[in-house]
Amino acid sequence: MASLAAFGRSICPTSPLFPAPACGNLGSLLRPVRHHGSGEAAGEAVLQVDNRCSDQVLDFPGGKVMFVPEMRFLPGSPNERINCYRVLDENGQTISGSRFQEVSKEVAIKMYSDMVTLQIMDTVFYEAQRQGRISFYLTSNGEEAINVASAAALTMDDIVFPQYREPGVLLWRGFTLQEFANQCFGNKLDYGKGRQMPIHYGSSRLNYFTVSSPIATQIPHAVGAAYSLKMDGKNACTITYFGDGGTSEGDFHAALNFAAVMESPVIFFCRNNGWAISTPTAEQFRSDGAVVRGQAYGIHSIRIDGNDALAVYSAVHAAREMAVHDCRPVLVEALTYRAGHHSTSDDSTKYRSTDEIQHWKTARDPVSRFRNWVEGNGWWSEAAEVEHRSSTRKELLQAIQVAERAEKPPLSELFTDVYDRVPSNLWEQEKSLRETIKKHPKDYPSDVPV
């Protein structure tokens, strides 16, 4: 009742939430103005508002709103698109005046070499799928900087809720080539016990939640987990990755709103790569990308060049500071391009031009751009490049052989983990399945130990 009464009044209630006095529109109205405005202009606006009578201001729950006589609709899209933060130009030179987070030699070299490793993984696993050795694969081509540089800006205590095109984050954290291969071959060493398709990696050791195919479901999980970090007073945040397509799911919207309201320390990392399978972003949304949606939900948001490793690193570094120290969500929209097909089940030349693909593969390649910068610092050389590529390739081919030869997980694992313990219906089903296998051994793959 009390709040209803307050609703209709033009004078501020004197609750702690609305602490303004008398002609009272100072408190909650002025603070945001100062915050967003810059210098003088903001000061003037403040004064003007201050001089008006309270009947020109709607004392609305959630903050005061000014009345205006003109009828004016907000435009559906702003006249100018939101700018994009960038540090390195196409040649890998730092743009003059750009501000970015320092990267040590050691970190820079690891960043670059992990980006190359990711490229090699993509080439070799893709090939293995084409040869029928694994059933499926999906590359991160063109998104190497996003993968590796964002991971580099986090700490190992930060928790990752991936979509599926971010294996470089796991690589950065120390997932070995053997571990990647084990998952893709679904052998007994795969942590997922061969139950999911290739590329559905996960590792509790590395704080990386297991990939799940349904789009966008991980986004609200990251918000809940971040709230837990906050409640536990941890010096950590969560980060969740998703594509431009993912921003259309209800989960995305629910997650942003929850994060803002619950003040969860989460980084929403949108990889806007222009395509969701065959659907271009023009058929996905008409907002100026994802960045403005963050703002609409009351979340600090930034748009960055996703093919610029230093911009990605710096933005995520800053976002992490805000998330952890100010306890608030942050949204990062990285503009990039899915330079490969959606997956091994897709042929993207059916729906986009090869010129477009070629342009992004060459002129805008994030890996060579970062290489130029690292080399420019005298931290990398052609010799190092050749050595890293050949040793990584060798190591990966070896890992694949090992993974391929390893046994599949045993039959008993078919029934575990449905619940914490195997319930009686599954015991019975296992018993009956074993009898069937005895009778018809030829019906079953010989590489699964029974």
Added chain:
Amino acid sequence: MATAMAVRALGKRASIAARGFSSSCETEKAAKDGKPINLFSAINQALHIALDTDPRAYVFGEDIRFGGVFRCTTGLFDRFGRSRVFNTPLCEQGIVGFAIGLAAMGNRAIAEIQFADYIYPAFDQAFPFNVIVNEAAKFRYRSGNEFNCGGLTIRTPYGAVGHGGHYHSQSPESFFCHVPGLKVVIPRSPRQAKGLLLSCIRDPNPSIFFEPKWLYRLAVEEVPEHDYMLPLSEAEVIHQGSDITLVGWGAQLSVLEQACVEAAKEGISCELIDLRTLIPWDKETVEASVRKTGKLLVSHEAPVTGGFGAEISASIAESCFLRLEAPVARICGLDTPFPLVYEQFYMPTKNKILDAIKATVNY
């Protein structure tokens, strides 16, 4: 190897499906002027006809403009244009919610959900289960027939495919059978798919049409090029038999068919029934058959517990109690998530069915 295994299994299915089914006179007649095509082409033909015969018909979903990930919508965009055939944003609840509104205004809204796995309720937060269950299914009832969304048809690929793992293999049909107000239809072959899909599109009730994705390319059958419909809520007796009744739907029919052939070699005569529409289902046909054979086996890919086989089994136990000579057998998927490397173990295979046929007949 998993892949080799998939190919072997595919081979088995292919041979059966390509042989086709002996079916009712109606389709038999129709088949005469048909050309052999696969299941996705049959769906594609039905969609062409639906758009062609009704200017108020629309086809939309994720990635359907370039033909869809299973090629079912190839050529529709070029022929009918972007206002009737379009890509949607990646949002299943949006697709179905939009389709309900469109249908409620007297249109035929033919919506595609890219995989049946992405229609699910509780495993995922945002799927259109609420939209389907609370909106589509109750639209007519809750308004006292002031409004309806009968023009709604949701098409979605379902079931095993040899390498789909958890999220590209599931059979969620029983969830929707628990929702009065919807029709749930699953075809077993190209000819059936075309006729049943056109019936769903033109039926004055919202329907979900599950397409067996394993058969998209593999099942080849003569399909009449003209516009024809097959009746909903009518099961089809595919083989007459006297010893046991076998009931299934969709891709599982070809596995049941193989088991029938094997059983016949051992002198067991099976009556094979394709249920085709799961709700409202054709109990009379199944009952009549069980009265004759005294035995029933139901088979589906979805987990056995709470699957639609349970409903059939309970209904028949009620109505044919005195006539049953053995417990109703259910050969279904295991009560686990759909497991990639264990797919063959999970599946209700021919030999599992054959063993159960023998056990039931010799009860």
